[in-house]
Amino acid sequence: xxxxxxxxxxxxxxxxxxxxxxxxxxxxxxxxxxxxxxxxxxxxxxxxxxxxxxxxxxxxxxxxxxxxxxxxxxxxxxxxxxxxxxxxxxxxxxxxxxxxxxxxxxxxxxxxxxxxxxxxxxxxxxxxxxxxxxxxxxxxxxxxxxxxxxxxxxxxxxxxxxxxxxxxxxxxxxxxxxxxxxxxxxxxxxxxxxxxxxxxxxxxxxxxxxxxxxxxxxxxxxxxxxxxxxxxxxxxxxxxxxxxxxxxxxxxxxxxxxxxxxxxxxxxxxxx
Amino acid sequence: xxxxxxxxxxxxxxxxxxxxxxxxxxxxxxxxxxxxxxxxxxxxxxxxxxxxxxxxxxxxxxxxxxxxxxxxxxxxxxxxxxxxxxxxxxxxxxxxxxxxxxxxxxxxxxxxxxxxxxxxxxxxxxxxxxxxxxxxxxxxxxxxxxxxxxxxxxxxxxxxxxxxxxxxxxxxxxxxxxxxxxxxxxxxxxxxxxxxxxxxxxxxxxxxxxxxxxxxxxxxxxxxxxxxxxxxxxxxxxxxxxxxxxxxxxxxxxxxxxxxxxxxxxxxxxxxxxxxxxxxxxxxxxxxxxxxxxxxxxxxxxxxxxxxxxxxxxxxxxxxxxxxxxxxxxxxxx
Numbered sequence: 340x341x342x343x344x345x346x347x348x349x350x351x352x353x354x355x356x357x358x359x360x361x362x363x364x365x366x367x368x369x370x371x372x373x374x375x376x377x378x379x380x381x382x383x384x385x386x387x388x389x390x391x392x393x394x395x396x397x398x399x400x401x402x403x404x405x406x407x408x409x410x411x412x413x414x415x416x417x418x419x420x421x422x423x424x425x426x427x428x429x430x431x432x433x434x435x436x437x438x439x440x441x442x443x444x445x446x447x448x449x450x451x452x453x454x455x456x457x458x459x460x461x462x463x464x465x466x467x468x469x470x471x472x473x474x475x476x477x478x479x480x481x482x483x484x485x486x487x488x489x490x491x492x493x494x495x496x497x498x499x500x501x502x503x504x505x506x507x508x509x510x511x512x513x514x515x516x517x518x519x520x521x522x523x524x525x526x527x528x529x530x531x532x533x534x535x536x537x538x539x540x541x542x543x544x545x546x547x548x549x550x551x552x553x554x555x556x557x558x559x560x561x562x563x564x565x566x567x568x569x570x571x572x573x574x575x576x577x578x579x580x581x582x583x584x585x586x587x588x589x590x591x592x593x594x595x596x597x598x599x600x601x602x603x604x605x606x607x608x609x610x611x
Numbered sequence: 612x613x614x615x616x617x618x619x620x621x622x623x624x625x626x627x628x629x630x631x632x633x634x635x636x637x638x639x640x641x642x643x644x645x646x647x648x649x650x651x652x653x654x655x656x657x658x659x660x661x662x663x664x665x666x667x668x669x670x671x672x673x674x675x676x677x678x679x680x681x682x683x684x685x686x687x688x689x690x691x692x693x694x695x696x697x698x699x700x701x702x703x704x705x706x707x708x709x710x711x712x713x714x715x716x717x718x719x720x721x722x723x724x725x726x727x728x729x730x731x732x733x734x735x736x737x738x739x740x741x742x743x744x745x746x747x748x749x750x751x752x753x754x755x756x757x758x759x760x761x762x763x764x765x766x767x768x769x770x771x772x773x774x775x776x777x778x779x780x781x782x783x784x785x786x787x788x789x790x791x792x793x794x795x796x797x798x799x800x801x802x803x804x805x806x807x808x809x810x811x812x813x814x815x816x817x818x819x820x821x822x823x824x825x826x827x828x829x830x831x832x833x834x835x836x837x838x839x840x841x842x843x844x845x846x847x848x849x850x851x852x853x854x855x856x857x858x859x860x861x862x863x864x865x866x867x868x869x870x871x872x873x874x875x876x877x878x879x880x881x882x883x884x885x886x887x888x889x890x891x892x893x894x895x896x897x898x899x900x901x902x903x904x905x906x907x908x909x910x911x912x913x914x915x916x917x918x919x920x921x922x923x924x925x926x927x928x929x930x931x932x933x934x935x936x937x938x939x940x941x942x943x944x945x
Contacts, residue, residue: 351704354736361733368730369721446717447778449683451734452706611643611684 355453362448362461370469380429381473385418386480392543393485409578411485416572417542418481420505422473424540424564427509428516428533431466435517436525439608449609459514459605463598466510467503474502491575497583498574501590505567508590511597512563518604540564545572547579566590630695633657633786633817634680640688640841641675649675650841652689657786662808662818664832666825666930672841673821674714677790680819681711694785707735710779710787714794716771718763724774725750725759728781735782742781749777753807769800776807780816787811790821805831825930837934844937852933858886859928859936862897864909866918871895874918881912894922902927 349357370377393414397407438445448458482488520528539555540562546569549556559565566589569581580586634657641650650672657663665673678684680693682702691698694708719727725746732742750756753773758766766774772792779787789808793801808831812818822828828835829849836846845852853859866874871890878897879888882905887898899905902925913920 349707349736351701354707355703357736358734361730361736364733365719365722365730368726373721442720443713443715443717444719446683446713446715447719447731448734450681450706450709450711452703452736454703609683611678 351452355457358451358453359457359461362451362453362458363464366461366465367468377430377469377472378476380425381422381476382480384425385422385477386484388421388543389414389418389481389484393481397486407485407487408490411481411487411489412491412576412578413545413572414485414543415478415481415489415491416575416578417540417544417568418477419474419502419571419575420540420564420568421537421542422477423470423502423506423567424509424512424536426470426473426506427466427511427513428529429513430469431462431510431513432517432525433529435462435514436520436522439518440522445609455606455609456602458609459518459602463507463510463514463601466513467506470506470509471502474506490577492577493575494573497570501570501574501586504587504590504594505570508563508594508597509567511594511601514601514605515597518601518608536562536564541568541572541581545569545578546581563590563593566593631659632692633659633661634663634691634693634819636676636680636689636691638689639676639679639686639691641672641679641684642687648841650679653838653841653843655836655843655846657817657819659785659817660812660815661833662812662820662831664820664822664828664835665838666822666828666835666934667838668823671823671839673823673838674790675841676838677711677788677819677821681709681788682706707782708785710782710784712772712775712779712787712789712792714790716763716775718766718771718774718778720763722763723759724755724761724763724766727763727774728778731778732781737782745781749781753777754803767800769796769803772796772800772804773807776804780811785817787816787818788821789818791823792820793822793824793827825934829930835930837930837937839938845933849930852930853928856928856932856936857900858898859932860899860902861926862899862902862905862909863894863922863924863926864897864913864920865894865922866913866920869913869916869918873916874913877912877916877918878909881915882908 393411397410445458449455482491516532539559541559542564546556546559546565549559566581566586570583570586570590572578572580573583573586634655636653636655639650639653642648653676665676667673675684679686680691680698682698682705686699693705696705696708698705719730722730728746728749729739729742732745733739737745750759753776755770755774755777758770763771763774776792792808793804796804805827808818808820820828820832832849834847835849835852837844847855864874864878871893875888875890875895878895879885882897882899884899884905885897889896897909906923906925909923910920
């Protein structure tokens with residue numbers, strides 16, 4: 340047997356950077372080769388929301404908050420936030436649970452020439468990219484499905500900074516949930532966590548409309564999705580929204596906290 | 612001797628031997644939270660180019676040792692260097708120098724056979740074209756060219772194991788770690804893996820083989836470290852380990868014409884160096900250090916008590932005999 344030629348010596352930083360890029364290339368290759376997985380995961384739930392709340396409800400005279408246009412406008416930002424959240428959970432958390440629990444495919448990645456923390460950060464990079472791709476996919480659908488088109492008003496500076504930040508936060512949340520929870524509990528916790536996160540996250544109604552029920556309005560502030568929804572509402576509509584002076588720092592702080600905790604848990608799970 | 616803990620402050624100055632050895636450990640130890648001591652002060656040196664076996668029963672600390680050397684387990688005592696690099700201080704750099712075939716199948720199920728190798732090569736900085744060429748060459752060498760486009764969950768256990776070995780050597784590591792590489796394989800696949808290991812050794816690959824299979828260690832390894840309860844019990848070539856056993860050779864004498872009890876008494880009395888002679892069925896089991904010098908005496912003793920010899924068989928010691936003598940228990944019991 341002849342052995343492969345030895346690789347030329349590289350600095351640890353160059354090796355780690357190349358490895359990080361290759362891990363991401365592998366994940367994007369899988370994504371590109373199996374687009375059905377990604378699309379079904381991304382589309383089904385938000386499209387149904389838009390279809391039921393933005394198309395059916397106004398057509399059958401069900402009471403919605405305001406006109407059909409207002410409903411569609413509210414849903415537009417909400418759907419962008421929801422798909423971003425779902426990618427964080429389904430592209431990062433669930434695969435990690437399987438990987439750390441029984442497939443152990445991650446073991447080969449952990450032997451790549453980069454620190455274990457960087458393997459975790461690559462998962463977050465992937466989740467962020469997938470979140471943004473999902474938002475791109477859902478955007479036109481949220482425009483055309485509702486009974487009346489939403490009143491689109493794009494603030495580019497907000498959109499181009501806030502969408503990546505929201506995606507990063509949701510991917511970090513995914514990594515945190517995928518590593519911090521006992522794998523045996525994950526499925527149950529998903530059911531218990533995901534539903535309130537989604538319904539209380541101001542995706543289906545603007546936060547300002549909750550002023551009628553102050554305790555719910557307060558509760559919604561504990562949901563990270565609220566900041567993504569309200570931020571995106573500021574980015575793509577001219578509806579009233581939570582102040583950006585709150586949205587940016589809270590998302591940045593939540594991202595930092597989740598990243599710190601998640602990489603710590605990750606390292607602890609993979610190195611005994 | 613002072614024990615240096617992995618967490619000890621101060622400059623990490625490797626001993627001169629660390630640069631020369633493929634693997635060097637100094638009082639390496641691992642105590643898991645909760646107090647379980649898996650490895651207790653292990654001193655090992657694996658030389659470049661050799662196949663070195665860590666032999667021991669399940670729970671002996673073999674896999675924990677391998678885990679520490681491959682950076683997935685953090686040492687709690689002592690130090691270890693792989694390719695001259697401190698495993699605790701520079702894990703990511705160590706990765707560039709090691710290839711690992713773990714006990715479980717960790718192939719990437721979302722990629723086909725060929726892409727498992729290509730992406731692994733790319734993790735180690737190979738350019739896509741170079742990775743493709745190396746993958747094709749390695750697949751041919753482990754007889755998987757025909758399966759290159761298959762999904763990895765379509766592979767048999769033996770094929771998956773060959774692919775994992777190919778993956779582990781894809782980036783040309785200095786040290787290849789094989790953790791129980793043939794456990795659970797059928798005899799043919801086992802031989803195929805043994806052939807690959809032998810040819811890798813011929814090509815100069817340093818291999819650390821972790822196994823509880825004594826025959827495997829005996830056949831493949833240049834040197835064998837026997838460990839149990841996280842401690843090194845013996846370390847030498849298989850031949851020297853077997854030579855070290857006292858009374859490890861069993862000579863089985865089967866004869867007609869004389870009862871086995873009488874024959875046993877005759878053999879015990881007249882064979883020089885006989886440690887024990889006891890009847891078993893219609894045969895006598897004679898325990899000696901070495902069969903060569905005693906066979907003439909066996910024949911003479913049998914003739915003297917008018918036994919008609921049917922069969923004389925000498926079984927030299929195996930590594931199992933060595934292990935039993937060292938630990939007082941059989942490998943499979945523990």
